Amino acid sequence: MKVAILGTGYVGLVTGACLADLGMHVTCVDIDKAKVALLKQGVVPIYEPGLESIVKPAVAADRLRFTTDIGEGLLGADVVFIAVGTPSDEDGSADLTYVLAAARSIGEAMNAFTVIVDKSTVPVGTAGKVNAEIAAALLRRGVTHEFAVVSNPEFLKEGSAVADFMRPDRIVLGIPPGPAGVRAREIMDRLYAPLQRNHLRTIHMDVPSAELTKYAANAMLATRISFMNELANLAGAVGADIESVRQGIGSDSRIGYHFLYAGTGYGGSCFPKDIRAICHTGLEHGMELKVIQAVEQVNRVQKEVLVRLINRRFGPDLRGRLFGLWGLAFKPNTDDMRDAPSRVIIEKLVSAGARVIAYDPVAMKEARRALATDLGEGTEMLARVSFAETPEDCVVGADALVIATEWKIFKSPDWSRLRVRLKQPVVFDGRNLFSPRLMRDEGFEYHSIGRGTPPAW
Ligand SMILES: NC(=O)c1ccc[n+]([C@@H]2O[C@H](COP(=O)([O-])OP(=O)(O)OC[C@H]3O[C@@H](n4cnc5c(N)ncnc54)[C@H](O)[C@@H]3O)[C@@H](O)[C@H]2O)c1
Numbered sequence: 001m002k003v004a005i006l007g008t009g010y011v012g013l014v015t016g017a018c019l020a021d022l023g024m025h026v027t028c029v030d031i032d033k034a035k036v037a038l039l040k041q042g043v044v045p046i047y048e049p050g051l052e053s054i055v056k057p058a059v060a061a062d063r064l065r066f067t068t069d070i071g072e073g074l075l076g077a078d079v080v081f082i083a084v085g086t087p088s089d090e091d092g093s094a095d096l097t098y099v100l101a102a103a104r105s106i107g108e109a110m111n112a113f114t115v116i117v118d119k120s121t122v123p124v125g126t127a128g129k130v131n132a133e134i135a136a137a138l139l140r141r142g143v144t145h146e147f148a149v150v151s152n153p154e155f156l157k158e159g160s161a162v163a164d165f166m167r168p169d170r171i172v173l174g175i176p177p178g179p180a181g182v183r184a185r186e187i188m189d190r191l192y193a194p195l196q197r198n199h200l201r202t203i204h205m206d207v208p209s210a211e212l213t214k215y216a217a218n219a220m221l222a223t224r225i226s227f228m229n230e231l232a233n234l235a236g237a238v239g240a241d242i243e244s245v246r247q248g249i250g251s252d253s254r255i256g257y258h259f260l261y262a263g264t265g266y267g268g269s270c271f272p273k274d275i276r277a278i279c280h281t282g283l284e285h286g287m288e289l290k291v292i293q294a295v296e297q298v299n300r301v302q303k304e305v306l307v308r309l310i311n312r313r314f315g316p317d318l319r320g321r322l323f324g325l326w327g328l329a330f331k332p333n334t335d336d337m338r339d340a341p342s343r344v345i346i347e348k349l350v351s352a353g354a355r356v357i358a359y360d361p362v363a364m365k366e367a368r369r370a371l372a373t374d375l376g377e378g379t380e381m382l383a384r385v386s387f388a389e390t391p392e393d394c395v396v397g398a399d400a401l402v403i404a405t406e407w408k409i410f411k412s413p414d415w416s417r418l419r420v421r422l423k424q425p426v427v428f429d430g431r432n433l434f435s436p437r438l439m440r441d442e443g444f445e446y447h448s449i450g451r452g453t454p455p456a457w
Pocket of ligand 1: 006007008009010011012029030031032035083084085086098101102105119120121122154155156157158269270
């Protein structure tokens with residue numbers, strides 16, 4: 001089967017590489033010339049475990065190609081994926097500029113029956129808009145090729161994207177009505193057949209339901225996070241430990257353990273924008289999605305939780321203070337800095353006059369770029385942020401260690417080496433990596449999320 005993919009970001013590149021790994025012939029098309037040039041040389045521009053090791057052999061075997069030329073990409077393609085970005089617009093809605101431009105370029109280049117797959121996360125109704133863009137482009141060309149627009153939202157997680165794609169919990173396919181839809185369903189089932197050997201994973205449904213499923217999944221996961229963060233703040237206030245509470249409720253099979261960690265709030269390229277977008281969809285239909293709106297409000301406040309703890313300890317004026325920051329990426333195993341809580345933490349600390357030395361195993365390059373945007377290139381604020389080569393270098397002379405991302409390498413530090421490097425043994429842990437008792441025994445003043453001190457009676 002021949003496949004074209006528009007957009008070679010986290011989703012498009014993983015999808016393309018995995019399908020090529022399964023034996024298909026894939027051409028990835030991107031408008032970013034620099035990115036395509038790198039990929040052609042076998043350089044993977046993002047950090048995603050296991051990705052490079054499938055990209056390289058697929059390129060060498062000529063099953064995976066990269067181009068900026070949509071005509072070349074679509075040549076003979078049975079299926080064309082749209083996997084371009086859908087960032088937040090100013091009003092919170094999903095900005096469909098890239099999706100609709102991609103649709104237009106498909107209409108301008110396709111030359112036979114084609115299945116067009118919306119893999120980008122898009123609001124309900126987008127498949128109809130994609131359909132209209134393609135039809136209009138075909139009309140302008142004076143040609144009448146049949147096509148079908150399928151919704152196939154992506155559920156992979158950055159950091160385990162290759163494994164998630166190869167062993168998906170489910171494959172959601174929103175199939176349009178009519179004969180073209182029947183044909184599209186058969187082609188999509190053939191495309192995903194290699195992922196179904198163990199058991200059938202595809203859930204077929206209508207297009208609007210598939211589009212909404214993606215937002216529903218992200219809204220549910222974000223809700224669990226904000227719910228736990230809100231409870232953590234209560235736990236801290238009433239002298240309970242949110243970690244014990246987490247285990248107490250996670251053991252209920254109706255609740256389960258996933259996504260119940262209290263922390264510094266969710267970030268990344270999906271939850272924040274998708275939560276805003278579903279709220280916007282609600283408003284467009286005259287509905288305030290009150291639960292989901294609250295999820296976002298709680299998250300906004302939670303991103304500052306570490307700064308509040310720091311202010312409580314050191315006061316609001318942080319001039320002359322130095323903080324070592326472990327973790328920049330919004331979660332471990334990725335270099336993605338989009339909406340990362342570390343950005344809020346850094347911005348607040350340097351605004352209050354502090355200096356920050358940061359360390360992240362893979363995200364420092366991306367972080368430099370993101371922070372230059374947040375704090376301004378060449379500004380005094382940006383000059384107060386520097387980067388260290390190792391986690392231990394990061395805390396030399398610091399007033400405290402601040403942990404923002406739960407990378408594995410941070411989970412078992414040599415406390416005695418840290419103690420001598422820090423100016424004072426103080427840790428602010430936004431990921432609850434350690435037990436308060438262990439930290440006390442190691443001689444640290446330990447501040448974490450939602451772990452109050454039980455009253456002594
Ligand atoms: N990143 C994730 O973990 C994840 C998971 C599930 C779903 N999604 C969704 O998938 C979509 C893509 O996300 P991403 O993180 O891969 O985005 P990304 O920003 O990493 O990549 C998007 C790519 O599309 C390219 N592009 C833009 N317009 C184009 C066009 N007309 N033709 C060809 N290429 C074009 C850009 O140059 C860029 O390389 C979004 O809708 C996102 O919400 C992302």
